[in-house]
Amino acid sequence: MNPTLDHTMMRVEDLDASLEWYRTHLDYEEKGRMEMDTFTNVYIGPEGLHEEGAVLELTYNHDDSTYELGDAWGHIAVRVDDVYDAYEELMEGGVEDYRDPDSCGGRYAFVTDPDGHEIEIVQRDHGARWSIDHTMVRVEDADAALGWYLRKLGFEMVRRAEMDDFALYFVKPEGAAEEAMSIELTYNYDGRSYELGDAWGHFAVMVDDLEDAWGTLMGRHAEDYRDPESCDYTYAFTRTNDGHEVEILDAWPDAVE
Template sequence: MLTLDHTMMRVEDLEASIEWYQTHLDYEEKSRWEADTFTNVFLGPEDVHDEGALLELTYNHDGRAYTMGDSWGHIAVRVEDVYDAYEELMDDGVEDYRDPDSCGGSYAFVTDPDGHEIEIVERDHGAKWSLDHTMLRVEDADEAIGWYTRKLDYEMFRRSEHDSFALYFLKPRDAADEAMSVELTYNYDGRSYELGDAWGHVAVSTDDLHETWDELLTRGAEDYRDPESCDDRYAFTKDPDGHEIEIVTN
Protein backbone atom coordinates (compact mmCIF):
# COMPACT_ATOMS: atom_id res chain seq x y z
CA MET A 1 0.00 0.00 0.00
CA LEU A 2 1.54 3.29 -1.13
CA THR A 3 0.42 5.51 1.74
CA LEU A 4 0.97 9.23 1.30
CA ASP A 5 4.00 10.05 3.45
CA HIS A 6 4.49 13.80 3.12
CA THR A 7 3.97 16.92 1.05
CA MET A 8 7.00 19.06 0.26
CA MET A 9 6.97 22.83 -0.15
CA ARG A 10 9.91 25.18 -0.64
CA VAL A 11 10.43 28.13 1.69
CA GLU A 12 12.61 31.24 1.52
CA ASP A 13 13.21 31.67 5.27
CA LEU A 14 13.42 28.30 7.00
CA GLU A 15 13.40 29.49 10.59
CA ALA A 16 10.48 31.86 10.00
CA SER A 17 8.50 29.06 8.38
CA ILE A 18 9.26 26.57 11.16
CA GLU A 19 8.25 29.14 13.76
CA TRP A 20 4.98 29.83 11.91
CA TYR A 21 3.96 26.17 11.81
CA GLN A 22 5.07 25.53 15.39
CA THR A 23 3.32 28.63 16.73
CA HIS A 24 0.06 28.51 14.80
CA LEU A 25 -0.48 24.81 13.98
CA ASP A 26 1.33 23.44 17.04
CA TYR A 27 3.63 21.35 14.85
CA GLU A 28 6.84 19.85 16.12
CA GLU A 29 10.02 19.01 14.26
CA LYS A 30 10.06 15.29 13.53
CA SER A 31 13.34 15.06 11.62
CA ARG A 32 15.87 17.15 9.72
CA TRP A 33 18.33 16.49 6.92
CA GLU A 34 21.18 18.95 6.44
CA ALA A 35 22.94 18.76 3.07
CA ASP A 36 25.62 21.01 1.61
CA THR A 37 23.20 23.08 -0.47
CA PHE A 38 19.79 22.55 1.14
CA THR A 39 17.98 21.59 4.34
CA ASN A 40 14.84 19.47 4.68
CA VAL A 41 12.75 19.70 7.85
CA PHE A 42 9.77 17.43 8.53
CA LEU A 43 6.96 18.77 10.74
CA GLY A 44 3.68 17.47 12.10
CA PRO A 45 1.43 17.32 15.15
CA GLU A 46 2.81 15.61 18.24
CA ASP A 47 0.19 12.84 18.07
CA VAL A 48 0.14 12.29 14.31
CA HIS A 49 -1.30 8.89 13.32
CA ASP A 50 1.00 6.08 12.17
CA GLU A 51 -0.42 6.47 8.65
CA GLY A 52 -0.61 10.25 8.89
CA ALA A 53 1.43 12.45 6.56
CA LEU A 54 4.02 15.06 7.47
CA LEU A 55 4.91 18.43 6.00
CA GLU A 56 8.39 18.76 4.49
CA LEU A 57 9.89 22.25 4.30
CA THR A 58 12.81 22.53 1.88
CA TYR A 59 15.22 25.45 2.14
CA ASN A 60 17.88 25.99 -0.52
CA HIS A 61 20.94 27.73 0.86
CA ASP A 62 21.46 29.97 -2.19
CA GLY A 63 18.63 32.29 -1.16
CA ARG A 64 16.58 31.79 -4.31
CA ALA A 65 13.01 33.03 -4.64
CA TYR A 66 10.10 30.90 -5.86
CA THR A 67 7.03 31.24 -8.04
CA MET A 68 3.79 29.80 -6.71
CA GLY A 69 2.18 28.71 -9.97
CA ASP A 70 -1.42 27.47 -9.93
CA SER A 71 -1.11 23.74 -10.63
CA TRP A 72 -0.68 23.03 -6.93
CA GLY A 73 -3.59 24.22 -4.82
CA HIS A 74 -3.21 23.78 -1.08
CA ILE A 75 -2.73 21.51 1.86
CA ALA A 76 -5.71 20.99 4.17
CA VAL A 77 -5.58 20.51 7.93
CA ARG A 78 -8.19 18.97 10.23
CA VAL A 79 -10.08 20.65 13.06
CA GLU A 80 -13.27 19.91 14.99
CA ASP A 81 -14.86 23.34 14.43
CA VAL A 82 -13.75 25.59 11.58
CA TYR A 83 -15.07 28.79 13.20
CA ASP A 84 -13.26 28.14 16.48
CA ALA A 85 -10.06 27.19 14.68
CA TYR A 86 -10.12 30.27 12.44
CA GLU A 87 -10.76 32.55 15.42
CA GLU A 88 -7.85 30.91 17.24
CA LEU A 89 -5.55 31.61 14.29
CA MET A 90 -6.72 35.22 14.06
CA ASP A 91 -6.07 35.68 17.79
CA ASP A 92 -2.56 34.29 17.18
CA GLY A 93 -1.92 36.98 14.57
CA VAL A 94 -2.37 34.94 11.38
CA GLU A 95 -3.47 37.03 8.40
CA ASP A 96 -7.21 37.05 7.67
CA TYR A 97 -7.37 35.44 4.23
CA ARG A 98 -10.67 33.57 3.60
CA ASP A 99 -12.85 33.24 6.68
CA PRO A 100 -15.51 30.53 7.13
CA ASP A 101 -18.39 32.85 6.21
CA SER A 102 -16.77 33.61 2.85
CA CYS A 103 -16.53 29.85 2.21
CA GLY A 104 -20.10 28.89 3.03
CA GLY A 105 -19.32 28.08 6.66
CA SER A 106 -17.80 24.67 5.99
CA TYR A 107 -14.12 25.51 5.53
CA ALA A 108 -11.65 28.42 5.54
CA PHE A 109 -8.18 29.33 4.26
CA VAL A 110 -5.03 30.98 5.58
CA THR A 111 -1.58 31.33 4.03
CA ASP A 112 1.86 30.62 5.46
CA PRO A 113 4.77 33.12 5.23
CA ASP A 114 5.60 31.99 1.67
CA GLY A 115 2.03 32.20 0.41
CA HIS A 116 1.19 28.49 0.39
CA GLU A 117 -2.55 28.15 0.95
CA ILE A 118 -3.76 26.09 3.90
CA GLU A 119 -7.37 24.98 3.99
CA ILE A 120 -9.05 24.34 7.34
CA VAL A 121 -11.60 21.53 7.21
CA GLU A 122 -13.84 19.91 9.80
CA ARG A 123 -13.18 16.22 10.44
CA ASP A 124 -14.19 13.82 13.21
CA HIS A 125 -10.90 11.91 12.99
CA GLY A 126 -7.20 12.66 13.15
CA ALA A 127 -5.11 14.95 15.33
CA LYS A 128 -5.90 18.65 15.32
CA TRP A 129 -4.09 20.39 12.44
CA SER A 130 -3.03 17.04 10.92
CA LEU A 131 -2.82 16.90 7.13
CA ASP A 132 -6.11 15.84 5.57
CA HIS A 133 -5.34 16.22 1.88
CA THR A 134 -3.18 17.93 -0.71
CA MET A 135 -5.00 19.54 -3.62
CA LEU A 136 -3.68 19.30 -7.19
CA ARG A 137 -5.29 20.88 -10.25
CA VAL A 138 -5.56 18.66 -13.31
CA GLU A 139 -6.34 19.37 -16.96
CA ASP A 140 -7.99 16.03 -17.77
CA ALA A 141 -9.96 14.49 -14.90
CA ASP A 142 -10.39 11.08 -16.50
CA GLU A 143 -6.68 10.78 -17.27
CA ALA A 144 -5.62 11.95 -13.80
CA ILE A 145 -8.06 9.68 -11.95
CA GLY A 146 -6.96 6.79 -14.15
CA TRP A 147 -3.32 7.46 -13.36
CA TYR A 148 -3.78 7.44 -9.58
CA THR A 149 -6.05 4.41 -9.62
CA ARG A 150 -3.92 2.31 -11.99
CA LYS A 151 -0.38 3.44 -11.15
CA LEU A 152 -0.75 3.84 -7.38
CA ASP A 153 -3.75 1.53 -6.86
CA TYR A 154 -5.69 4.35 -5.21
CA GLU A 155 -9.45 4.45 -4.95
CA MET A 156 -11.85 7.37 -5.10
CA PHE A 157 -13.69 7.70 -1.79
CA ARG A 158 -15.35 11.09 -2.28
CA ARG A 159 -16.41 13.22 -5.23
CA SER A 160 -18.13 16.57 -5.50
CA GLU A 161 -19.28 17.91 -8.87
CA HIS A 162 -20.43 21.50 -9.30
CA ASP A 163 -21.48 23.87 -12.09
CA SER A 164 -17.94 24.86 -13.10
CA PHE A 165 -15.60 22.39 -11.39
CA ALA A 166 -15.34 18.95 -9.82
CA LEU A 167 -13.36 17.58 -6.87
CA TYR A 168 -12.15 13.99 -6.62
CA PHE A 169 -10.53 12.58 -3.47
CA LEU A 170 -8.32 9.49 -3.68
CA LYS A 171 -6.06 7.51 -1.38
CA PRO A 172 -4.82 3.92 -0.98
CA ARG A 173 -7.30 1.12 -0.61
CA ASP A 174 -7.76 0.18 3.06
CA ALA A 175 -5.88 3.28 4.25
CA ALA A 176 -6.78 4.60 7.69
CA ASP A 177 -9.18 7.53 7.93
CA GLU A 178 -6.25 9.53 9.29
CA ALA A 179 -4.16 8.96 6.16
CA MET A 180 -3.76 11.94 3.85
CA SER A 181 -5.51 11.89 0.47
CA VAL A 182 -5.00 13.71 -2.81
CA GLU A 183 -7.73 16.04 -4.01
CA LEU A 184 -7.84 16.37 -7.79
CA THR A 185 -9.54 19.59 -8.87
CA TYR A 186 -10.86 19.78 -12.42
CA ASN A 187 -12.18 23.06 -13.85
CA TYR A 188 -14.56 22.61 -16.77
CA ASP A 189 -13.33 25.62 -18.75
CA GLY A 190 -10.30 23.78 -20.12
CA ARG A 191 -7.72 26.09 -18.57
CA SER A 192 -4.06 25.10 -18.33
CA TYR A 193 -1.79 25.53 -15.32
CA GLU A 194 1.73 26.53 -14.39
CA LEU A 195 3.60 24.31 -11.94
CA GLY A 196 5.82 27.01 -10.45
CA ASP A 197 8.50 25.86 -8.02
CA ALA A 198 7.20 26.86 -4.56
CA TRP A 199 5.61 23.42 -4.25
CA GLY A 200 7.82 20.37 -4.60
CA HIS A 201 6.09 17.00 -4.48
CA VAL A 202 3.91 14.55 -2.66
CA ALA A 203 5.61 11.38 -1.43
CA VAL A 204 4.34 7.83 -1.07
CA SER A 205 5.94 5.22 1.18
CA THR A 206 6.70 1.59 0.44
CA ASP A 207 8.46 -1.35 2.07
CA ASP A 208 10.56 -2.10 -1.01
CA LEU A 209 11.74 0.80 -3.16
CA HIS A 210 13.06 -1.23 -6.10
CA GLU A 211 10.09 -3.58 -6.27
CA THR A 212 7.67 -0.65 -6.21
CA TRP A 213 9.66 1.21 -8.86
CA ASP A 214 9.58 -1.82 -11.16
CA GLU A 215 5.82 -2.15 -10.64
CA LEU A 216 5.29 1.52 -11.48
CA LEU A 217 7.26 1.20 -14.71
CA THR A 218 5.34 -1.95 -15.62
CA ARG A 219 2.13 0.04 -15.17
CA GLY A 220 3.44 2.74 -17.49
CA ALA A 221 4.55 5.39 -15.00
CA GLU A 222 7.16 7.87 -16.21
CA ASP A 223 10.79 6.91 -15.61
CA TYR A 224 11.78 10.30 -14.20
CA ARG A 225 14.41 9.73 -11.48
CA ASP A 226 15.08 6.07 -10.79
CA PRO A 227 16.43 4.74 -7.46
CA GLU A 228 19.98 4.44 -8.79
CA SER A 229 20.05 8.13 -9.71
CA CYS A 230 18.93 8.94 -6.15
CA ASP A 231 21.57 6.82 -4.35
CA ASP A 232 19.00 4.03 -3.91
CA ARG A 233 17.32 6.06 -1.16
CA TYR A 234 14.22 7.24 -3.04
CA ALA A 235 12.89 7.78 -6.57
CA PHE A 236 10.55 10.09 -8.48
CA THR A 237 7.87 9.75 -11.11
CA LYS A 238 5.31 12.28 -12.38
CA ASP A 239 1.56 12.25 -12.83
CA PRO A 240 0.04 13.33 -16.18
CA ASP A 241 0.02 17.00 -15.13
CA GLY A 242 3.67 17.05 -14.13
CA HIS A 243 3.22 16.89 -10.35
CA GLU A 244 6.24 15.08 -8.94
CA ILE A 245 5.61 11.94 -6.88
CA GLU A 246 8.45 10.78 -4.65
CA ILE A 247 8.72 7.14 -3.58
CA VAL A 248 10.36 6.62 -0.18
CA THR A 249 10.87 3.60 2.04
CA ASN A 250 9.00 3.16 5.31
Protein backbone atom coordinates in the same frame (compact mmCIF):
# COMPACT_ATOMS: atom_id res chain seq x y z
CA MET B 1 3.36 -1.72 -3.62
CA ASN B 2 1.35 -1.31 -0.40
CA PRO B 3 1.74 2.49 -0.58
CA THR B 4 1.26 5.03 2.20
CA LEU B 5 1.10 8.78 1.65
CA ASP B 6 4.04 9.99 3.73
CA HIS B 7 4.48 13.73 3.21
CA THR B 8 3.95 16.79 1.08
CA MET B 9 6.97 18.96 0.31
CA MET B 10 7.01 22.73 -0.13
CA ARG B 11 9.95 25.09 -0.57
CA VAL B 12 10.42 28.04 1.79
CA GLU B 13 12.59 31.13 1.56
CA ASP B 14 13.18 31.67 5.30
CA LEU B 15 13.31 28.39 7.20
CA ASP B 16 13.33 29.93 10.68
CA ALA B 17 10.32 32.12 9.89
CA SER B 18 8.40 29.19 8.41
CA LEU B 19 9.16 26.90 11.34
CA GLU B 20 8.12 29.60 13.80
CA TRP B 21 4.84 30.12 11.94
CA TYR B 22 3.90 26.43 11.93
CA ARG B 23 5.00 25.92 15.53
CA THR B 24 3.13 28.96 16.79
CA HIS B 25 -0.10 28.70 14.84
CA LEU B 26 -0.54 24.98 14.07
CA ASP B 27 1.31 23.56 17.09
CA TYR B 28 3.62 21.62 14.78
CA GLU B 29 6.71 19.95 16.13
CA GLU B 30 9.83 18.78 14.37
CA LYS B 31 9.64 15.11 13.40
CA GLY B 32 12.94 14.88 11.52
CA ARG B 33 15.65 16.96 9.88
CA MET B 34 18.31 16.54 7.20
CA GLU B 35 21.17 19.01 6.98
CA MET B 36 23.01 18.88 3.68
CA ASP B 37 25.68 21.13 2.16
CA THR B 38 23.28 22.99 -0.09
CA PHE B 39 19.85 22.51 1.50
CA THR B 40 17.97 21.58 4.64
CA ASN B 41 14.82 19.45 4.93
CA VAL B 42 12.68 19.65 8.06
CA TYR B 43 9.70 17.34 8.61
CA ILE B 44 6.97 18.75 10.84
CA GLY B 45 3.52 17.78 12.07
CA PRO B 46 1.26 17.92 15.11
CA GLU B 47 1.66 15.93 18.30
CA GLY B 48 -0.34 12.71 18.34
CA LEU B 49 -0.11 12.13 14.60
CA HIS B 50 -1.69 8.86 13.45
CA GLU B 51 0.75 6.16 12.30
CA GLU B 52 -0.53 6.65 8.74
CA GLY B 53 -0.67 10.42 9.08
CA ALA B 54 1.36 12.53 6.65
CA VAL B 55 3.86 15.20 7.65
CA LEU B 56 4.88 18.43 5.97
CA GLU B 57 8.38 18.68 4.53
CA LEU B 58 9.86 22.18 4.44
CA THR B 59 12.80 22.44 2.05
CA TYR B 60 15.20 25.36 2.37
CA ASN B 61 17.88 25.80 -0.28
CA HIS B 62 20.97 27.62 0.98
CA ASP B 63 21.41 29.71 -2.19
CA ASP B 64 18.67 32.21 -1.22
CA SER B 65 16.40 31.02 -4.02
CA THR B 66 13.01 32.62 -4.52
CA TYR B 67 10.01 30.67 -5.79
CA GLU B 68 6.88 30.99 -7.88
CA LEU B 69 3.70 29.41 -6.52
CA GLY B 70 2.07 28.67 -9.86
CA ASP B 71 -1.52 27.44 -9.82
CA ALA B 72 -1.23 23.70 -10.53
CA TRP B 73 -0.74 23.03 -6.82
CA GLY B 74 -3.60 24.32 -4.70
CA HIS B 75 -3.20 23.83 -0.96
CA ILE B 76 -2.85 21.50 1.97
CA ALA B 77 -5.87 21.10 4.23
CA VAL B 78 -5.62 20.63 8.00
CA ARG B 79 -8.21 19.20 10.38
CA VAL B 80 -9.94 20.96 13.26
CA ASP B 81 -12.97 20.25 15.45
CA ASP B 82 -14.69 23.57 14.68
CA VAL B 83 -13.70 25.70 11.70
CA TYR B 84 -15.05 28.95 13.21
CA ASP B 85 -13.23 28.47 16.52
CA ALA B 86 -10.01 27.52 14.74
CA TYR B 87 -10.13 30.50 12.38
CA GLU B 88 -10.80 32.89 15.24
CA GLU B 89 -7.85 31.38 17.13
CA LEU B 90 -5.59 31.94 14.13
CA MET B 91 -6.77 35.53 13.74
CA GLU B 92 -6.17 36.24 17.44
CA GLY B 93 -2.70 34.74 17.03
CA GLY B 94 -1.82 37.27 14.34
CA VAL B 95 -2.39 35.21 11.18
CA GLU B 96 -3.53 37.34 8.23
CA ASP B 97 -7.25 37.18 7.40
CA TYR B 98 -7.44 35.46 3.99
CA ARG B 99 -10.77 33.61 3.47
CA ASP B 100 -12.94 33.36 6.58
CA PRO B 101 -15.55 30.63 7.14
CA ASP B 102 -18.49 32.87 6.21
CA SER B 103 -16.94 33.58 2.80
CA CYS B 104 -16.69 29.81 2.27
CA GLY B 105 -20.25 28.94 3.18
CA GLY B 106 -19.31 28.06 6.77
CA ARG B 107 -17.76 24.75 5.69
CA TYR B 108 -14.07 25.63 5.57
CA ALA B 109 -11.65 28.57 5.57
CA PHE B 110 -8.21 29.47 4.26
CA VAL B 111 -5.04 31.13 5.52
CA THR B 112 -1.60 31.49 3.96
CA ASP B 113 1.82 30.76 5.45
CA PRO B 114 4.81 33.17 5.22
CA ASP B 115 5.62 31.93 1.70
CA GLY B 116 2.07 32.26 0.41
CA HIS B 117 1.21 28.55 0.45
CA GLU B 118 -2.54 28.21 0.96
CA ILE B 119 -3.78 26.19 3.94
CA GLU B 120 -7.38 25.11 4.10
CA ILE B 121 -9.03 24.65 7.50
CA VAL B 122 -11.53 21.78 7.40
CA GLN B 123 -13.83 20.43 10.09
CA ARG B 124 -13.30 16.74 10.81
CA ASP B 125 -14.22 14.33 13.61
CA HIS B 126 -11.06 12.26 13.16
CA GLY B 127 -7.31 12.76 13.18
CA ALA B 128 -5.05 14.92 15.31
CA ARG B 129 -5.86 18.62 15.38
CA TRP B 130 -4.08 20.43 12.53
CA SER B 131 -3.05 17.12 10.91
CA ILE B 132 -2.99 17.09 7.11
CA ASP B 133 -6.33 15.96 5.69
CA HIS B 134 -5.48 16.31 2.00
CA THR B 135 -3.22 17.94 -0.55
CA MET B 136 -5.01 19.56 -3.48
CA VAL B 137 -3.68 19.62 -7.04
CA ARG B 138 -5.42 20.90 -10.17
CA VAL B 139 -5.70 18.63 -13.19
CA GLU B 140 -6.47 19.39 -16.83
CA ASP B 141 -8.14 16.08 -17.73
CA ALA B 142 -10.13 14.46 -14.93
CA ASP B 143 -10.48 11.10 -16.64
CA ALA B 144 -6.76 10.87 -17.41
CA ALA B 145 -5.77 12.03 -13.92
CA LEU B 146 -8.03 9.53 -12.17
CA GLY B 147 -6.70 6.80 -14.43
CA TRP B 148 -3.15 7.75 -13.53
CA TYR B 149 -3.64 7.60 -9.76
CA LEU B 150 -5.83 4.50 -9.78
CA ARG B 151 -3.82 2.52 -12.30
CA LYS B 152 -0.24 3.65 -11.70
CA LEU B 153 -0.31 3.93 -7.90
CA GLY B 154 -3.20 1.57 -7.17
CA PHE B 155 -5.11 4.26 -5.29
CA GLU B 156 -8.88 4.27 -4.89
CA MET B 157 -11.38 7.12 -5.03
CA VAL B 158 -12.80 7.69 -1.55
CA ARG B 159 -14.95 10.77 -2.17
CA ARG B 160 -16.19 12.93 -5.03
CA ALA B 161 -18.15 16.13 -5.48
CA GLU B 162 -19.63 17.14 -8.84
CA MET B 163 -20.49 20.84 -9.14
CA ASP B 164 -21.83 22.96 -11.99
CA ASP B 165 -18.41 24.24 -13.08
CA PHE B 166 -15.88 22.00 -11.33
CA ALA B 167 -15.44 18.58 -9.77
CA LEU B 168 -13.41 17.25 -6.85
CA TYR B 169 -12.06 13.72 -6.60
CA PHE B 170 -10.29 12.46 -3.47
CA VAL B 171 -7.94 9.50 -3.86
CA LYS B 172 -5.72 7.60 -1.44
CA PRO B 173 -4.11 4.16 -1.12
CA GLU B 174 -6.56 1.26 -0.94
CA GLY B 175 -7.46 0.43 2.64
CA ALA B 176 -5.77 3.54 4.04
CA ALA B 177 -6.84 4.72 7.47
CA GLU B 178 -9.39 7.52 7.71
CA GLU B 179 -6.64 9.61 9.31
CA ALA B 180 -4.33 9.19 6.32
CA MET B 181 -3.88 12.08 3.90
CA SER B 182 -5.69 11.98 0.58
CA ILE B 183 -4.94 13.73 -2.71
CA GLU B 184 -7.69 16.04 -3.92
CA LEU B 185 -7.86 16.30 -7.70
CA THR B 186 -9.63 19.50 -8.73
CA TYR B 187 -10.96 19.66 -12.27
CA ASN B 188 -12.39 22.92 -13.64
CA TYR B 189 -14.77 22.52 -16.59
CA ASP B 190 -13.57 25.64 -18.43
CA GLY B 191 -10.61 23.86 -20.01
CA ARG B 192 -7.96 26.02 -18.37
CA SER B 193 -4.31 25.02 -18.12
CA TYR B 194 -1.98 25.49 -15.16
CA GLU B 195 1.56 26.51 -14.30
CA LEU B 196 3.44 24.27 -11.86
CA GLY B 197 5.71 26.92 -10.37
CA ASP B 198 8.44 25.72 -8.04
CA ALA B 199 7.26 26.68 -4.53
CA TRP B 200 5.50 23.34 -4.21
CA GLY B 201 7.70 20.28 -4.62
CA HIS B 202 5.98 16.90 -4.46
CA PHE B 203 4.02 14.48 -2.38
CA ALA B 204 5.71 11.26 -1.27
CA VAL B 205 4.50 7.67 -1.30
CA MET B 206 6.15 5.22 1.10
CA VAL B 207 6.38 1.64 -0.20
CA ASP B 208 7.50 -1.73 1.17
CA ASP B 209 10.19 -2.29 -1.45
CA LEU B 210 11.46 0.60 -3.56
CA GLU B 211 12.90 -1.41 -6.46
CA ASP B 212 9.86 -3.67 -6.66
CA ALA B 213 7.51 -0.68 -6.59
CA TRP B 214 9.56 1.11 -9.24
CA GLY B 215 9.39 -1.97 -11.44
CA THR B 216 5.61 -2.01 -11.05
CA LEU B 217 5.39 1.67 -11.99
CA MET B 218 7.56 1.19 -15.04
CA GLY B 219 5.43 -1.80 -16.05
CA ARG B 220 2.40 0.47 -15.84
CA HIS B 221 4.19 3.03 -18.05
CA ALA B 222 4.71 5.68 -15.39
CA GLU B 223 7.29 8.30 -16.32
CA ASP B 224 10.91 7.32 -15.63
CA TYR B 225 11.90 10.68 -14.13
CA ARG B 226 14.53 9.91 -11.46
CA ASP B 227 15.07 6.19 -10.98
CA PRO B 228 16.24 4.53 -7.73
CA GLU B 229 19.83 4.15 -8.98
CA SER B 230 20.13 7.90 -9.61
CA CYS B 231 18.92 8.49 -6.02
CA ASP B 232 21.25 6.00 -4.27
CA TYR B 233 18.42 3.46 -4.01
CA THR B 234 16.82 5.49 -1.21
CA TYR B 235 13.98 7.04 -3.20
CA ALA B 236 12.90 7.76 -6.77
CA PHE B 237 10.61 10.18 -8.59
CA THR B 238 7.94 9.88 -11.22
CA ARG B 239 5.52 12.50 -12.52
CA THR B 240 1.78 12.42 -13.04
CA ASN B 241 0.18 13.13 -16.41
CA ASP B 242 -0.15 16.75 -15.20
CA GLY B 243 3.53 17.00 -14.28
CA HIS B 244 3.14 16.86 -10.49
CA GLU B 245 6.19 15.18 -8.97
CA VAL B 246 5.65 12.04 -6.90
CA GLU B 247 8.44 10.72 -4.68
CA ILE B 248 8.59 6.96 -4.09
CA LEU B 249 10.55 5.92 -1.01
CA ASP B 250 11.00 2.96 1.28
CA ALA B 251 12.65 4.82 4.14
CA TRP B 252 13.17 8.39 5.22
CA PRO B 253 15.14 10.01 2.37
CA ASP B 254 18.77 10.91 2.85
CA ALA B 255 18.46 13.98 0.63
CA VAL B 256 15.57 15.55 -1.21
CA GLU B 257 15.73 18.93 -2.91
